Amino acid sequence: MIRTGERQRNILEFALSSLHRRRGRNLSLLAMYVLIIFVLASLLFFVSALKREAALVLHDAPDLIVQRMIAGRQELIPVEYGAEIASIRGVAEVRSRLWGYYFDSWNGANYTVIAHNSPTGTEGGAAIGSGVARSRKVKVGEMFPLRTPGTEPLLLEVKTIFPDSSDLRAADLIIISTADFSRLFNFPVGKVTDLAVTVTNVRELPTVAAKIASLHPDSRPILKSEIQRTYQSIFDWRGGMTLLILLSAVLSFIIFAWDRATGLSAEERKEIGILKSIGWETSDVLLLKFWEGCAISLPAFLLGVILAYGHVFFLSAPLFSQALKGWSILYPRFQLVPVVDISQLLVLFFLTVIPYTTATIIPSWRTATIDPDAAMRS
Amino acid sequence: MITLSGVTKAFSCGKPNEFTAVTNVTLEIPPRQVTVFKGPSGSGKTSLLTLIGCMSRPTSGRIQLHGLGVPIPFQEDTAVPLEITGLPERFLTIIRRSIFGFVFQQCNLITGISVLENVMLPAYTSGERLSEVARRALLLLEQFGVARHARQPVELLSGGEAQRVAIARALINNPAIIIADEPTAHLDSKLSQEFMEIVSGLKRDGKSILIASHDPIVFDSGIIDRVVEMRDGTILDDRSVR
Amino acid sequence: MRNSSRFLLFVVVGVTVIALLPCHAHYRQQASLRPMNRPPEELTELQLTDLCLVTEARHTRHPSLADRHAPFQEHPLALEFFPSGSFILPPSPHDSP
């Protein structure tokens, strides 16, 4: 037993020294491998953390949102619809919501303006997201103007700026009072943006939605579960699709690794021949090749995953934010709360290390079965 | 003792380029002697040595090893001669590792690693502690006067030093039989003489030594017990020098 | 220290760090649920539906509430708003009860 262990260690020792001898090639292989695992793991971590954030936001979302559609576009919905919906059996509460978008021609950003009569949202005051504060360069207590359809701009005093930690929800929000809202947009009387319906028993939601749709054929009820599903599919598709793309990257890497493993240099060939002639057996050489593979793939996996964790959860995924940002001016400064479990790590391991290892089986067998008398005959 | 009976080795059997390297060789090699296989290149002496040294298997014929005095894991009774002809490669390797030590025409040292590591290499796979192996390797290097190079990479050695390192490597597992293939081919006369002195030392230590060579310094040397002359895969002449 | 020991030590340390990642994640999740780290009540009262991840257009800020014909929701590879747009799948046609 001890002898087997010692043999493994001795062979590992030699494997490390032979990798070291060709460090240029092996380091480039390692770097490429680390990079692929890093990107794959970052993506996995990023998506699962965003999923959690989306789920948290959705937790507070209304059970059912009723919009009105005219000519295929969303329109303002009359308040009376709310009272009728409230009388449907199973509906606990109907809230009308006033909100909209404000395009800031000054800096090209899109804000989300919401009317809400909370303490900070008193007339003339506003609670804003930190993204808005950044792009408008305002601090608490300062004033900032918004254009109105009339001649006078709406002057608002910043009462609250939401902390960076809630950027994923609030970076672009401007919360103002109802009165200010109607002045800002010259909002029609008796109309609201949409209705938020609370239904006590979620099982009844589809029925309530169907009743609303038949009551007002021009309305479009959106269920919370549909939003959830949309999000799920966005992230799953994103996760799955990108996974496929990255898998192809992994595949090309395997081909590279295969090519590298098969294209034995004359020098390597001679070395194996010498080893075999001085008493190494085929299975010893196979073991050597196995340890060589491990000495590449294990560090690659460990480094790749740990770096990815740091990249996504400590540095907020700067690599992906570039892709997500696109043309938007307000990119949230968020720090994701990590979501990692062992199964994720195992799957990552299965998807990256195993293909590499299997790709090297046949080449290493070919290497290992060089004739032992090759060294004599050279 | 090693006995060969009717040993033939053919390459590329059944193909147009078939050729027979060793034809129907029957031979007995007693222990603790220096035996030289003499003949021009292509005479089959190297092939014969690879067959004896368990590096390859004969196409037909038998090779037996007697009274090895070394325990082989699967051999129950050490008194019975060990037939090596039909053994799988795995077991040939075990025998090769524990009974034979090889010195090649080119020194066949692995470049990039130290002299010491090169000497230790054959023992890596036996599962011995490397510190123990290193101790033994240093003793051997000392014995051959190259201990001061132990930590240097092998590229920096001169031809004679490299040869002595190769001999040290062949001895690391304390084999009973040393096989040397054209050991003096790349050495000048002085170094070849030195080599023969080392061989006589080994002989004094009780090792059997088989050398393939067509160098007169080797087969005219005083320490030789027997010369086997070969040509075209067969034995022309087999004479005892003493 | 032998190289193999160094390598094995590296692997053990790496595996330990990786094993600690889920623990760290768990800790951070617990911490994020503590009252002081929760989003202000003012925000949760708004009953928001979407993450503010991309804001270049209304259909990216609130993908779940956008018009059905909003540009690239019809095809995930539509290029109007390339980087973020290409990530978003059209909502499932499930939404008419």
Next chain:
Amino acid sequence: MILRPSTLALLLISLLVTGFSLTAGFHAMGIHDRWDPASGSEEQLELERKTYLISTIMNYVFPLELLSLILLLYTADELHPLFTGAMCAAGTLAVNPYGYPALLVKIVTALLAGVWLIMNHLDSRAFDYPLIRTKYLFLTLMMPLLVVECVLLFSYFSGIKPDIITSCCGSLFSHDSPTLSGDLISLPPVIMQALFFSAMALALLSGILFYRTGRYGQLFSALAAVTFPVSIASIISFIGLYIYELPSHHCPFCLLQKEYHFIGYFLYVPLFIGAVSGISARVISPFSANPSLRRIVPDTRRYLTLVTIICYLLFTLIATVEMIISPLKL
């Protein structure tokens, strides 16, 4: 089709295992037909080299097969929230008719893979390849099974759609279900308890006896093989009840869940390893007639027996501790 990392990994592994096994099996057939250890011909040398290839491939691939059995259980459990009515892997596997067959075939192939690896290890320790034909015949016979497993897995995962209404383990493993498990559950727990503990005790006793004296090996292997299904039946019949602390919940899958501290894995893994080595001890016993294996086989059998004893003891220990600390009393 359900595109998740874990399902992708499962399918990938299945493809790898099948692909490589087919390659190996193809070579194995050639070796099986043309093997002639007495010959020193180049063809024979080539064949001997191929045995290394097959061994290498199988030594990589079959452990994967064993691991992916655990991954399959995990995935099935992980997917259960997608389906109405499913509360654990039992419901997920019942989503379409391929689920349970896939699991069953996977268990069988994993078992056989374990036995094959042990056989291969044994063969590599003898100097004249005594088992070469046997093991390659065995491997060739496993090929169709591996292909079937791959096909089943693909059909299963491609047939999965969310929101399917499936049955929950409560109905699959209840008194009233007209299946074998239904009959099992209807047995009074006392009978099953008596059966389980006596089978386990006999297996362990005969194992210890064999380990100490070298006799009654066949008896031990037979008992070890019987104890495997008995233990699984016992999990369904009564061990689960103590773990769930419910007198009527007979599911063998819920115990894989986090809520039960993944206790299922700690029960099934030792049980499986114990069964593989117990069965292997029986499978290899006839090989001791072979001169070159005469001394190796008894050693290996003793070692395998030790593994079985330890694993079964572990299983019994965990089960008994669960029964004792559980507030439920039957």
Next chain:
Amino acid sequence: MNRLYTLFITVCVLWTTTVSAVDKGAPPVPATAKCAVCGMFVAKYPEWVSSTRFKDGSLSYYDGPKDMFSHYFDTARYTPGKRQADMVTLTVKDYYTLAPLDARTAFYVTGSDISGPMGQELVPFRGEKDARAFKADHKGKRIVRFNEITLQSITALK
């Protein structure tokens, strides 16, 4: 000004006539509570949780009225040593309001298209009007009272 006033009104929350007493009065279901019949964790299905209280003060939870009735009719099987007569209170939840409700006074709709965590269910209501409305909306077959329910009708539910 008038306009502003109207807007203010509209934004005010519109309360409906239904009681918003969600689970008021009933103690929260512990997260570790399992259905006494099928073993599911009941807290995952708050809208279905039913419970019984025994004479000795012990509580049993179920993931739906169906399992509660299974227990009620076959008490000894799921809680050995206890009898039906030991069940003091039986509580279900009104479908529309999710308010706790004495199972003995409730109206149950069978055969509807609403399925519980364990498939077909008896859907409980406080009032007969609600039950009728539900029966119409959800293709229910019958409205039954507590004493009309038998072990056979429970086992017939899939």
